[in-house]
Amino acid sequence: MTVCKFGGSSVADAAQIKKVKAILDADENRSIVIVSAPGKRNREDEKITDLLYRCNEAVQKGGSCKEIFAIIQERFISIADELKIEKKPLIMQLEEIRQLIDAGRGADYAASRGEYLSAFLISQYLNFEFIDAADSIVINSDGTVNPFSYDKIHMLVDNSKKKKFVFPGFYGSTKDGVIKTFTRGGSDITGSVVSRAVNADVYENWTDVSGFLSADPSIVEHARVIDTISYNEVRELSDYGASVFHEEAIAPVVKSGIPINIKNTNRPEDRGTLIMPTCEEKKLAGVSAKGGLSRIKIRKLMLFKKQGMRHALLTMLHIFGIRPSFSLFGIDSIVWFYDTKMASESILDAMCERLKSEFELDEVSVDSGHAILGVVGSSIADDGSYIKAAKALSDASIPVSFLNYGASDVSYSFGIRDEDKEKAVKIVYDALFK
Numbered sequence: 001m002t003v004c005k006f007g008g009s010s011v012a013d014a015a016q017i018k019k020v021k022a023i024l025d026a027d028e029n030r031s032i033v034i035v036s037a038p039g040k041r042n043r044e045d046e047k048i049t050d051l052l053y054r055c056n057e058a059v060q061k062g063g064s065c066k067e068i069f070a071i072i073q074e075r076f077i078s079i080a081d082e083l084k085i086e087k088k089p090l091i092m093q094l095e096e097i098r099q100l101i102d103a104g105r106g107a108d109y110a111a112s113r114g115e116y117l118s119a120f121l122i123s124q125y126l127n128f129e130f131i132d133a134a135d136s137i138v139i140n141s142d143g144t145v146n147p148f149s150y151d152k153i154h155m156l157v158d159n160s161k162k163k164k165f166v167f168p169g170f171y172g173s174t175k176d177g178v179i180k181t182f183t184r185g186g187s188d189i190t191g192s193v194v195s196r197a198v199n200a201d202v203y204e205n206w207t208d209v210s211g212f213l214s215a216d217p218s219i220v221e222h223a224r225v226i227d228t229i230s231y232n233e234v235r236e237l238s239d240y241g242a243s244v245f246h247e248e249a250i251a252p253v254v255k256s257g258i259p260i261n262i263k264n265t266n267r268p269e270d271r272g273t274l275i276m277p278t279c280e281e282k283k284l285a286g287v288s289a290k291g292g293l294s295r296i297k298i299r300k301l302m303l304f305k306k307q308g309m310r311h312a313l314l315t316m317l318h319i320f321g322i323r324p325s326f327s328l329f330g331i332d333s334i335v336w337f338y339d340t341k342m343a344s345e346s347i348l349d350a351m352c353e354r355l356k357s358e359f360e361l362d363e364v365s366v367d368s369g370h371a372i373l374g375v376v377g378s379s380i381a382d383d384g385s386y387i388k389a390a391k392a393l394s395d396a397s398i399p400v401s402f403l404n405y406g407a408s409d410v411s412y413s414f415g416i417r418d419e420d421k422e423k424a425v426k427i428v429y430d431a432l433f434k
């Protein structure tokens with residue numbers, strides 16, 4: 001059995017959905033489909049999910065979602081029109097959803113309706129059974145998937161008369177039955193959860209590129225498609241900003257070792273990238289960089305002499321809403337990097353004051369404009385490539401604030417300035433891959 005997840009660009013309009021049908025018709029094993037909400041049809045277009053978040057914002061500000069919802073409504077109705085699907089049930093659903101958003105159901109409910117309506121329409125077009133993720137996927141308060149979901153999906157699929165199914169991606173519900181979404185791009189996670197539940201032979205993840213690329217093609221024109229890559233490497237590349245596959249979508253399939261095949265809806269004949277539990281061949285996989293980071297630096301003589309210091313400092317950061325993505329330690333210092341969006345300047349000022357007084361620090365400072373560049377590959381432990389990468393950055397006069405090598409078996413990273421991100425990716429890529 002093959003589970004197929006189609007991303008937003010693959011279901012952006014009726015023409016794309018027709019391609020989805022052709023892909024499914026070409027292979028009988030493709031019996032379970034997960035869909036995203038319609039994405040952008042062109043550069044200027046807006047994703048349905050973004051519009052739905054805007055609907056909720058309008059309501060939170062005391063207004064109505066009517067105007068923005070009209071755009072959503074029009075898009076779904078035009079898809080139904082072109083696919084020759086009966087419009088009455090869709091119009092009724094749209095009206096009910098609009099009323100509930102206006103009644104203040106909240107961001108998760110609003111955002112989830114893009115996937116819901118997409119699956120509702122596509123299941124009719126394909127004549128597959130619609131299974132609502134709200135009835136089958138339980139999401140814990142920390143965003144992880146409750147294992148109960150696997151049995152539930154298995155049971156629903158097993159007990160159904162129809163042998164083909166469509167699930168909406170991106171959401172499930174809390175154990176109390178309230179709609180809850182994964183983080184953005186989370187339909188990939190739904191695909192993994194369903195794959196594990198039905199013990200799929202393969203999880204095909206259909207998108208608009210022919211696989212995982214060794215670098216962002218808008219930065220490195222000659223970036224190539226990675227043939228085969230391991231679960232670990234994908235997680236790391238995604239964490240460094242490569243956007244093809246959600247980094248949390250690996251976890252559900254790890255136990256069962258299901259292969260994931262990234263494929264292109266617009267070029268189904270291309271092999272794409274195969275993501276496997278492990279890969280035999282030792283090689284470099286890719287380079288990626290993620291910006292928008294800020295840095296907190298702390299210094300105090302004999303900082304770690306007192307037991308539990310790291311934990312106490314981190315707890316203080318959490319109190320101010322900062323959850324660092326990574327940290328570095330020295331004998332008398334700690335440096336944390338976190339997503340700049342996590343805290344405003346006034347919150348940071350208050351936090352620095354509190355840190356300084358409570359822990360009697362010699363120095364505490366925060367600055368923004370940082371980025372991290374990661375090189376990922378199974379060969380990094382003994383190919384010496386970090387030396388070549390560091391030299392390339394130095395030759396190009398790109399300042400490096402840290403080098404993190406050895407914490408992971410399959411990646412190392414450099415701290416760079418946000419403004420150097422693209423240049424650095426290009427330079428390191430050329431030094432290692434050309």
Ligand code: ASP
Pocket residue numbers: 007008036037047049050114169170183184185186187188
């Ligand atoms: N539609 C959601 C988003 O735009 C989820 C997804 O497409 O995976 O983030």
